[in-house]
Amino acid sequence: MVDLGTDEIVKYPFLDEAGKYLSDKGFSLEQFGSDPDLKKIVENAFERIITASDGRIFKSDLASNNSALPMEIFSFLIAVILLKLSGMNTLIRRFSLAEARRAEKFLEKDLINQKDVKKSKLSLQILQELFSVTVQKNDEHFTIPIADYLKHAINFHEREWKLINRKVVSGKVHLTSHETVRLVRKELDRHIFNKINSSSSPEMIQGFEPYVQKLRTLAKKFEVKTVESTEFPPCIKHAIEVLEKGENLSHSGRFLLATFLLNKGQTIGQIAPLFKNAPDYNPKVTLYQLKQLSGISGTTKYKCPSCEKVKTQNLCFPVSACDTIINPLQFGRKRV
Amino acid sequence: MNERDVTLLEDTFKKFYFDHFELLHVPENSIQREFGFQKFNGGMNRHISLKSDKELHLLLMQNKPSDVYCSNACYSFPNLPMSEKNWLNADLIFDIDAKDVTKKHQPENTLIKCSDCNEISNLTNSCPNCKSTKLAIITLTSSESIQSTKDEVKKLNQILIDELGVNPESIKIFFSGNEGFHIYVPKSEYQNIGSKERAEIVDYIMFRGVIPETFGIKKFDLNKSLFPKFDDDGWNGRIAKQLYRIKSDRSKVSQEIISGGYTLFQKRLEEFRDKIGIQIDPNVTIDIHRIFRLPGSINSKSGLVKIFVENINKFDPYTDACFIDDEKVDVHANCPISFTLKNTKFGPYNNETISVPKFSAIYMICKGVASST
Numbered sequence: 001m002v003d004l005g006t007d008e009i010v011k012y013p014f015l016d017e018a019g020k021y022l023s024d025k026g027f028s029l030e031q032f033g034s035d036p037d038l039k040k041i042v043e044n045a046f047e048r049i050i051t052a053s054d055g056r057i058f059k060s061d062l063a064s065n066n067s068a069l070p071m072e073i074f075s076f077l078i079a080v081i082l083l084k085l086s087g088m089n090t091l092i093r094r095f096s097l098a099e100a101r102r103a104e105k106f107l108e109k110d111l112i113n114q115k116d117v118k119k120s121k122l123s124l125q126i127l128q129e130l131f132s133v134t135v136q137k138n139d140e141h142f143t144i145p146i147a148d149y150l151k152h153a154i155n156f157h158e159r160e161w162k163l164i165n166r167k168v169v170s171g172k173v174h175l176t177s178h179e180t181v182r183l184v185r186k187e188l189d190r191h192i193f194n195k196i197n198s199s200s201s202p203e204m205i206q207g208f209e210p211y212v213q214k215l216r217t218l219a220k221k222f223e224v225k226t227v228e229s230t231e232f233p234p235c236i237k238h239a240i241e242v243l244e245k246g247e248n249l250s251h252s253g254r255f256l257l258a259t260f261l262l263n264k265g266q267t268i269g270q271i272a273p274l275f276k277n278a279p280d281y282n283p284k285v286t287l288y289q290l291k292q293l294s295g296i297s298g299t300t301k302y303k304c305p306s307c308e309k310v311k312t313q314n315l316c317f318p319v320s321a322c323d324t325i326i327n328p329l330q331f332g333r334k335r336v
Numbered sequence: 337m338n339e340r341d342v343t344l345l346e347d348t349f350k351k352f353y354f355d356h357f358e359l360l361h362v363p364e365n366s367i368q369r370e371f372g373f374q375k376f377n378g379g380m381n382r383h384i385s386l387k388s389d390k391e392l393h394l395l396l397m398q399n400k401p402s403d404v405y406c407s408n409a410c411y412s413f414p415n416l417p418m419s420e421k422n423w424l425n426a427d428l429i430f431d432i433d434a435k436d437v438t439k440k441h442q443p444e445n446t447l448i449k450c451s452d453c454n455e456i457s458n459l460t461n462s463c464p465n466c467k468s469t470k471l472a473i474i475t476l477t478s479s480e481s482i483q484s485t486k487d488e489v490k491k492l493n494q495i496l497i498d499e500l501g502v503n504p505e506s507i508k509i510f511f512s513g514n515e516g517f518h519i520y521v522p523k524s525e526y527q528n529i530g531s532k533e534r535a536e537i538v539d540y541i542m543f544r545g546v547i548p549e550t551f552g553i554k555k556f557d558l559n560k561s562l563f564p565k566f567d568d569d570g571w572n573g574r575i576a577k578q579l580y581r582i583k584s585d586r587s588k589v590s591q592e593i594i595s596g597g598y599t600l601f602q603k604r605l606e607e608f609r610d611k612i613g614i615q616i617d618p619n620v621t622i623d624i625h626r627i628f629r630l631p632g633s634i635n636s637k638s639g640l641v642k643i644f645v646e647n648i649n650k651f652d653p654y655t656d657a658c659f660i661d662d663e664k665v666d667v668h669a670n671c672p673i674s675f676t677l678k679n680t681k682f683g684p685y686n687n688e689t690i691s692v693p694k695f696s697a698i699y700m701i702c703k704g705v706a707s708s709t
Contacts, residue, residue, distance in 0.1 A: 146500060147525050150533035163540040165550040169569045171501015171525065279470060300419070309535075312544050 006070050008122065010060070011106035013076035014099065014192045015126075021073050032078055033207025044071060045078035046211045052098030053091055053218060060102070084201045085212045088219035096193035103188060104181045111135075111142070111177040130191060131184045136172075142180045143172035152183045157308060157326045229332035234317040235310050236260050236328060246277040252305075252313040254278075255293070259304040260328055262294050304329050340708045341701050342376040344665075346400040348698055349634050352641075352659055353396040359632035359641070362392050364522070368410035368424065372627045373401035376636070382627065385415040392630075402636035405627035408520075418625060425527045428534070429628060430492060430541075431620035433516035434481040437488045439615075445478035447673060449704060456670050456705055474703055475515060476675040477654050482515075486648055489517050492614050495541055496521065499570050511653045513635025513642035518628065535622045543571065543613030546605050551575055553593065553601045560590045578608055634659075639698035655679060662693035669706040675699070 009018045032038045051058045060072060076099070083092050110123035120137065127133045133152065136143045146168065153161045167174040175183065204212070232240070239257040242249045249257070254275070261271045268290045275286045288297070295301030306327050310316045325331055337345075353360065363369060372382040373395065382405075386392050396404065407414065409426035435441075443459045450456075450463035451470040462469050475481075489509060496502040496519075508520040526537070539545045548554070551572065552562025564576035566583045579593070580586045593601055620626065629635060629642045640657040654677050662678075669685035669692075676682070682696050689709055692700075700706030 145525060146537075147529050147533070150529060150536050154532040154536060159545055159547045160549065162545045163536045164543065164546045164571070167570065167572070168499045168540065170498070308545070312539060 004122075006073070010070055010072045011110075012103055012126065013073050014103070014195055018073055018077070021077065029081060029202060029205050033205040039207075041071060041074045042078055042082075042208070042211065044075040045082055046214075048075050048079045049082060049091060049095055049215065050218070052095040053222070055094070055098070057098055057102050057105070080196050080199065081202060081205070082208065082211055082215060083196060084199065085204060085208060086215035086219065087201075088215060090222045091215055091219050092193060092196050094222075096196065097189045099192050100185055100189035104185055108177050108181045111137070111180060127180070127184060131187050133184060135180055140176075142175050142177060144175060144180070144183075146171055146173055149173040149175075149183070152187065155186050157306070159308075224335055226333050226335050228334075231332050232260075233322065233325075233328045233331035234319050235315050238315070238317050240274065243274055243277050246279065248279050250313070250315075253315050254289075255302075256305055256310060256313075256315055256328070258290055258293050259302050262290075262301075263304050263329055268294060268296075337377055337701075338707060344708045345376055345402070345636070345639075345698065345701060348639075348660060348694065349402070349636075350397065350400050352634060353393070356632070356659060357389070357393050359643070360392060360396070360630070361389050361632065362386055363406060363631075365410050368412070368414055370407040370409070370411060370414040370421070370627060371395075371630075372405040373399060374403045374405075374636075375399060376402045378402075383415050383417065404630045404633040406630045407625070407627045409624055409626075423624065426624045428521040428524055428526045428537075429621060430519040430521075431512070431516060431617040432485055432488050432492065432519065432615060433512070433617055434478070434485045435475065435515065436615040436617060437485045438481045441473060441475070442478065442481065445476045445481070445673065445675070447474040447476070447671070447705065448472065449474055456672065458672055472704075474705060476671075476673060476703065477677065479652075479654075479676070482653060485516055486651070488615055489519060489648060492519060492541065492616065495570075495614065499540075500537070501525075509645040509648060510631050511640075511643050511645055511651065511657050513629060513633075513640045513657065514638045517645070518642070531622050531624050534624065535618070538616065538618045538621050541614045541616055542618065543609045546571070546609070548598055548601045548605065551601075551605075553598060555598045558594045558597075560587075560594070563590050563593065574612060575605075575608060578612060579604075636702055639695065639702045658695050658699075660695035660698050662695060664691050665694045665697040666691050666709045667697045667700060667706040668709050669700055671700060671703075671705040 004012070004015065004017045009015065009021065012018070027038075032042055048058045079095065083095060107123050107126065110119045113119045113123075124135050124137065127135050131152070133148045134145055146163070149166075150163065153163070159165060163173070236257060239249055239253045242253065243257075257274070258271060261274075262268075268287065271290055272283070272286050275281055291297040293302045304327060305313075307316060307322065307325060310328065316322075321331065325333075362371075367385070367387055369386075370382065371384040371386050371392075372380055373384070374380050381399075384395075386395065395401075407426075408429050410424045412422035412424060414421060441459055446459045447456055448459055448463070448471040450466060450468050451472055452468040453463060453466040455463055455465035456474070457464050463471065493504075493507060493509075496507060497504050502521055502524055506521060506524060508522070510518045510520065512518050526534075551564050552559065563586075564572040564579070566576045566580065566586065567573060568576055576586070580589045631642050631644060634641050639660060640653060641659050643657045645651045658678055666689060668687070668689045669683070670687045671683045671685045674681050674683040677696055677699055678693075680693075680696070682692060682700075685706075697706065697708070701708065
């Protein structure tokens with residue numbers, strides 16, 4: 001793994017090197033619950049979680065890390081302990097994302113660091129070792145092999161990340177430093193989340209209870225309730241209209257309609273009659289296809305395609321309510 | 337298909353395979369591939385594992401298949417059901433078909449066969465006999481459509497080399513045996529990518545999902561200097577050539593783009609998609625569990641062979657992929673337009689019994705416009 005100094009661990013406290021920091025420095029967790037001098041670190045850790053749960057990025061005070069007790073390494077590690085003790089998954093999710101975005105800023109800075117080649121090299125190494133992305137630096141821009149780029153870019157819904165909207169030359173995608181780092185945000189988030197989730201849960205530590213209790217209360221705020229209207233999205237209405245008119249609906253249109261209705265809980269018996277007017281209607285084939293899609297015949301239950309996919313198949317006829325959704329199944333769903 | 341036709345086709349195909357074993361090889365890593373075959377009037381037999389050319393040749397002799405297939409994917413257990421195969425990787429493959437390139441059926445080489453009354457006639461919207469609109473399309477040889485398909489293959493090749501970084505040596509072009517080409521890219525850096533990633537490559541090649549911002553056209557801030565330039569790489573350069581036509585018109589056209597605004601430019605991009613996007617069949621490239629016609633085997637839709645194309649410019653499928661002999665055969669043909677095979681023009685035939693070389697008879701039977709007597 002990468003050889004890191006304290007200032008690097010402050011920036012990337014989720015790396016393996018940071019994990020050993022507590023024991024290497026000779027601290028036990030109990031000390032943080034009882035020692036008044038260490039209380040500041042627990043406060044800081046708690047603040048770090050609160051900031052993350054608000055969707056903000058924890059602001060680094062680099063000066064606080066110059067002492068023998070680099071505050072931000074400890075506060076990250078203690079925050080993880082507090083989160084594990086609270087057992088609240090929604091807070092862990094929010095914390096991972098905020099920490100990923102914090103690290104993203106440092107990574108971006110390090111990538112373009114012209115003065116300190118070591119820092120720039122380290123950031124390239126982190127991208128390679130954690131996310132298997134081989135990034136090459138070419139003056140102002142960065143290049144990534146297309147296959148590496150795609151493995152990450154397919155997780156984005158914004159069209160700007162599609163390969164067609166990128167500069168592509170000789171098997172490489174050209175990106176800015178910001179885009180390079182943004183590319184791995186989800187994986188960085190997942191990496192931190194998995195790291196926290198896979199760490200063992202400690203017993204309750206004396207002095208941590210009030211923080212843990214506050215976190216549990218806070219997590220309740222984030223419970224989301226949704227209501228759903230029964231109206232179909234325009235792409236589904238269109239597919240049904242085409243069939244009702246007895247016109248030919250493309251294979252992808254039929255796939256969209258069937259998977260949508262199956263995922264909404266309709267039965268094969270309810271869906272099959274919709275296809276009766278299709279010019280090439282064959283009841284046996286229709287039933288076979290529906291059984292395949294529903295997972296009754298095979299092992300896979302097919303998902304409803306994303307809005308992005310529906311768009312590229314020319315089956316999307318968006319209305320304003322479509323602006324905030326990424327899958328037709330979400331149409332009409334509202335938070336309360 | 338009637339029994340007599342099936343027997344004639346089975347015997348002819350078998351003879352071809354027996355005489356041309358040298359054309360039929362299992363691909364590299366054959367032990368990890370899934371093979372499949374179809375018999376005339378029969379269903380698909382899949383999940384077959386073959387270790388060697390010998391086993392393949394034996395399968396051809398024993399089963400007299402109408403079509404033979406092999407997966408582009410490698411699996412740990414190719415002969416188990418799909419969910420248990422354990423997918424390892426797959427060659428990147430593109431399919432360019434004449435029907436997608438020409439977009440519109442041409443009356444010179446297209447017939448319709450009514451699904452209700454079986455009447456065969458020239459291209460129209462409904463059956464002249466029973467007025468049914470349930471029609472099957474039959475396309476016959478057309479050097480024009482093959483030429484435009486070849487041009488499309490060349491454009492794809494250029495993108496694969498210049499933009500996707502594929503080594504030109506590793507691109508293998510095959511005539512599909514009917515009306516198109518299969519372009520194989522084995523052992524590339526794309527070997528391990530999944531279906532979603534391949535879908536992105538497909539969109540790139542077909543110029544789909546593009547946004548105006550990619551060409552410097554933003555909603556509120558239109559800055560000429562960001563617009564595509566003639567000498568730009570990739571789609572930027574190709575779009576520049578479409579937009580400005582000639583280099584010196586860049587300034588004038590840029591001004592028009594600014595006056596037209598974002599939405600108009602978006603519409604123009606959609607027009608360009610249909611015009612200069614490469615017309616590959618997206619589903620073929622995206623599907624990583626597909627079985628493809630085996631190179632060297634006969635395509636039962638035409639009786640022509642799926643064959644490796646060494647020089648796309650010189651390649652003539654209607655001669656180079658036509659391997660069946662010219663022994664005279666009597667058939668009853670109903671083929672109201674003519675076609676050309678091995679540089680010989682056949683037809684039109686108007687419900688008549690004729691004596692033609694076997695390659696022509698087989699072609700017509702495969703196309704469903706003739707029957708053996």
